[in-house]
Amino acid sequence: MHQIEEILQKMTLAEKARLCTGATHWKTVAMPQYGVPSLVMADGTSGLRLQQGSEDKEENDLYENVMFFSFDSEEALARTIPSTCYPAGSALACSWNPELAREVGAAIAEECKAQGVGMLLGPGMNLRRHPLAGRGFEYYSEDPALSGEMAAGMVEGIQSGGVAACIKHFACNNADYKRTWIDSVVEPRALHEIYLAGFERAVRKARPCAVMGAYNKVNGVQACESEELLTHILREQWGFDGLVMSDWVAVKNSKEAFRAGLNFQMPPSKSCVDVLVAGVEDGSIPAERLDESCRQILKLVLHYSKEGKERPQVDWQAHHQLARKAAAQCAVLLKNDGVLPLGPGVKKVAVLGNLAKKPQFNGTGCAAINARCPDIPFDELAALAAPGCQLQFVPGYTADYRTDPALLAEAAKVAAEAEVALVFAGAFLPPEDDDFNRKTMALEPATEALVEAVAAVQPNTVVLLYNGESVAMPWIDRVAGVLDLWFSGEGSGRAAAEIVWGLQNPSGRLPVTLPKRLEDTPAYLNFPGAGDSHFYCEGIYAGYRYYDKKRVEPLYPFGYGLSYTDFAYSEPRLSTRELALPGRVCFSCQVENTGSMAGAEVVQLYLRDRCSKLPRPERELKAFCRVELAPGEKKRVELWLDSRDFCYYDPACGWVADSGEYLLQVGPHSRDIRLEERLQLVSDRAAPFAMTTDTHYTDLLENPTARRVFYDYLVEKGLLLPEQIGPALDEHFKVIFWGMAQHLDGATGDRFTPAMAEELTEKINAALAAER
Numbered sequence: 001m002h003q004i005e006e007i008l009q010k011m012t013l014a015e016k017a018r019l020c021t022g023a024t025h026w027k028t029v030a031m032p033q034y035g036v037p038s039l040v041m042a043d044g045t046s047g048l049r050l051q052q053g054s055e056d057k058e059e060n061d062l063y064e065n066v067m068f069f070s071f072d073s074e075e076a077l078a079r080t081i082p083s084t085c086y087p088a089g090s091a092l093a094c095s096w097n098p099e100l101a102r103e104v105g106a107a108i109a110e111e112c113k114a115q116g117v118g119m120l121l122g123p124g125m126n127l128r129r130h131p132l133a134g135r136g137f138e139y140y141s142e143d144p145a146l147s148g149e150m151a152a153g154m155v156e157g158i159q160s161g162g163v164a165a166c167i168k169h170f171a172c173n174n175a176d177y178k179r180t181w182i183d184s185v186v187e188p189r190a191l192h193e194i195y196l197a198g199f200e201r202a203v204r205k206a207r208p209c210a211v212m213g214a215y216n217k218v219n220g221v222q223a224c225e226s227e228e229l230l231t232h233i234l235r236e237q238w239g240f241d242g243l244v245m246s247d248w249v250a251v252k253n254s255k256e257a258f259r260a261g262l263n264f265q266m267p268p269s270k271s272c273v274d275v276l277v278a279g280v281e282d283g284s285i286p287a288e289r290l291d292e293s294c295r296q297i298l299k300l301v302l303h304y305s306k307e308g309k310e311r312p313q314v315d316w317q318a319h320h321q322l323a324r325k326a327a328a329q330c331a332v333l334l335k336n337d338g339v340l341p342l343g344p345g346v347k348k349v350a351v352l353g354n355l356a357k358k359p360q361f362n363g364t365g366c367a368a369i370n371a372r373c374p375d376i377p378f379d380e381l382a383a384l385a386a387p388g389c390q391l392q393f394v395p396g397y398t399a400d401y402r403t404d405p406a407l408l409a410e411a412a413k414v415a416a417e418a419e420v421a422l423v424f425a426g427a428f429l430p431p432e433d434d435d436f437n438r439k440t441m442a443l444e445p446a447t448e449a450l451v452e453a454v455a456a457v458q459p460n461t462v463v464l465l466y467n468g469e470s471v472a473m474p475w476i477d478r479v480a481g482v483l484d485l486w487f488s489g490e491g492s493g494r495a496a497a498e499i500v501w502g503l504q505n506p507s508g509r510l511p512v513t514l515p516k517r518l519e520d521t522p523a524y525l526n527f528p529g530a531g532d533s534h535f536y537c538e539g540i541y542a543g544y545r546y547y548d549k550k551r552v553e554p555l556y557p558f559g560y561g562l563s564y565t566d567f568a569y570s571e572p573r574l575s576t577r578e579l580a581l582p583g584r585v586c587f588s589c590q591v592e593n594t595g596s597m598a599g600a601e602v603v604q605l606y607l608r609d610r611c612s613k614l615p616r617p618e619r620e621l622k623a624f625c626r627v628e629l630a631p632g633e634k635k636r637v638e639l640w641l642d643s644r645d646f647c648y649y650d651p652a653c654g655w656v657a658d659s660g661e662y663l664l665q666v667g668p669h670s671r672d673i674r675l676e677e678r679l680q681l682v683s684d685r686a687a688p689f690a691m692t693t694d695t696h697y698t699d700l701l702e703n704p705t706a707r708r709v710f711y712d713y714l715v716e717k718g719l720l721l722p723e724q725i726g727p728a729l730d731e732h733f734k735v736i737f738w739g740m741a742q743h744l745d746g747a748t749g750d751r752f753t754p755a756m757a758e759e760l761t762e763k764i765n766a767a768l769a770a771e772r
């Protein structure tokens with residue numbers, strides 16, 4: 001700290017302004033005169049994406065920048081340094097295992113250090129609001145608690161390895177249409193409870209070094225220029241103490257951005273430097289703002305720069321094994337009519353679809369990894385097959401995913417002659433475009449045609465899916481099994497083979513609801529926005545909160561996933577049945593593996609609030625835990641809730657919880673509650689009641705203090721007799737739909753004057769204040 005202050009004192013205004021934007025697209029400005037090195041940063045969310053030599057390249061040739069603007073063209077990928085491709089966010093979240101995210105994060109940090117990278121631009125952690133969002137595959141879940149926990153695990157892992165993490169894209173970056181100017185219009189309650197809550201959890205729990213402001217606007221203000229988001233919420237409310245940086249070219253007005261609390265604008269911008277110098281000189285940007293930005297940059301750079309540091313050797317074998325382990329935990333077995341796992345008795349298996357030989361386990365854009373060592377599903381299936389089992393491969397569709405009738409017919413023939421058909425199908429992202437959202441939930445048509453053709457001739461058809469976001473499964477009733485591999489990285493081929501042959505027990509659980517139809521999704525009517533606005537009309541009812549409230553039957557519910565074994569839940573226990581806030585409560589129960597194969601269960605705790613003043617979802621995920629159990633093994637699982645878990649966001653006054661009864665529901669997914677316990681909450685954070693002359697009687701009379709002062713006053717003024725007061729009078733008052741002053745004015749024949757209304761209101765508010 002001392003060192004930073006010393007440097008700051010020596011820096012000129014021009015130097016300070018220069019430090020607040022990059023030296024190149026991927027590097028901060030070095031200041032050797034002060035002993036300040038530069039820091040290299042790189043994408044991305046499921047591994048390291050670093051283009052050869054890009055750190056030092058000045059990208060100022062317009063023609064080249066336009067012509068070669070691509071992250072995942074073959075040319076771009078060829079320039080990307082090979083690294084381990086771990087599961088994309090949407091896949092990793094299926095593990096419901098923050099500890100796994102921690103391991104993956106630490107491994108990515110090793111790969112960063114080996115390349116001299118000091119900050120990773122990830123993880124991405126926006127909420128998955130809609131299945132067609134182009135970058136949904138990078139993000140974790142439709143639920144903020146799960147998103148926040150996974151992101152916290154990833155951040156802790158990356159930073160434990162000595163590399164800075166940067167959570168992104170803050171906030172409400174939930175669609176990729178008109179990416180940099182769409183206005184996400186979100187009501188305050190949904191903003192805090194749903195869209196910010198995951199970020200808040202990750203910030204409080206894992207203390208990421210940096211937060212990246214999003215491209216979009218939030219409620220009319222560019223995210224990177226929003227003082228509300230960058231200063232009031234992030235720093236003041238959540239206590240964030242790191243660097244606030246922009247997404248690449250997300251700042252439209254540098255002056256507004258730095259005034260709002262941005263510290264670092266990327267990529268390099270000369271105009272940003274000029275604006276900062278002029279702004280400090282003319283007083284429109286407080287000098288302290290600029291100092292604070294430099295302080296944050298220096299803190300990060302001095303701690304995390306890898307310049308001149310020894311570069312570790314990466315144990316690529318170990319990283320590949322981790323990628324396999326992660327992929328295995330991410331695969332979700334959605335359907336199994338008993339066909340899986342394939343036993344040693346199976347002698348003839350058809351493996352269909354080009355994806356079995358050329359898997360698409362990786363996302364695109366700035367999350368595109370040049371995978372070092374992809375496992376090929378077909379090869380892994382063959383390597384693990386029981387002796388004497390014959391595997392026959394047919395591409396089923398062309399290498400560029402087109403239907404070829406001859407390939408289709410051949411696949412159907414081979415499938416019909418086999419005992420089991422494994423069909424590889426998938427859904428990929430549209431080509432880079434200014435509207436990067438997916439256009440449909442359907443699989444690539446040629447892969448879907450293959451599923452249909454095979455299912456028509458082979459009852460033991462198992463579909464293996466590669467997809468970054470949810471897909472439609474119109475063929476679900478015609479197949480015997482579905483294993484969703486998601487974009488689970490370079491180990492997905494091995495993971496798939498191990499699960500198919502029963503060497504691994506699938507344990508992935510859905511971090512989103514899979515809808516039956518796109519039309520059933522919560523944001524269907526508004527996604528991806530109209531004109532320049534994107535209204536989040538479903539409010540707090542995102543994901544399962546919507547399906548549950550509207551009683552919409554999903555294809556597969558939030559939290560769902562099958563196993564090859566069974567788990568029994570028993571002996572629920574609450575650490576207390578009456579909780580006074582602030583405080584914590586523990587729900588514990590026994591979970592037993594009652595089957596014959598070792599496996600992992602994800603125990604999920606949902607809270608149902610029965611007493612809130614504002615409407616609440618049917619249930620909300622508050623805690624979860626992945627537990628591994630040998631056959632017959634039993635473990636007691638503990639899930640903790642703290643004060644905040646009981647709260648909802650009241651737009652009038654912030655986080656509140658009401659006293660009353662709550663249900664703690666535990667089970668293997670959101671629609672399968674096995675255990676339920678009641679808890680009485682005594683809250684210290686109920687919404688404060690404030691009286692106005694226009695307050696309605698229901699609100700007034702339900703507050704005991706307000707009620708007492710109100711009746712005392714009316715008696716004192718001779719408007720009521722004491723014996724008239726009681727529950728019957730309360731109920732009649734509550735039927736009246738005018739506010740207090742207007743009603744009493746008419747109902748007392750003008751004996752209750754406006755001055756009395758003011759006086760009474762003041763008395764009530766004084767009595768309420770005295771209580772606090």
Ligand code: BGC
Nearest residue numbers: 043044121168169247248366
């Ligand atoms: C993306 C970010 C990424 C940055 C640098 C932007 O276009 O939105 O996620 O980190 O580019 O590649």
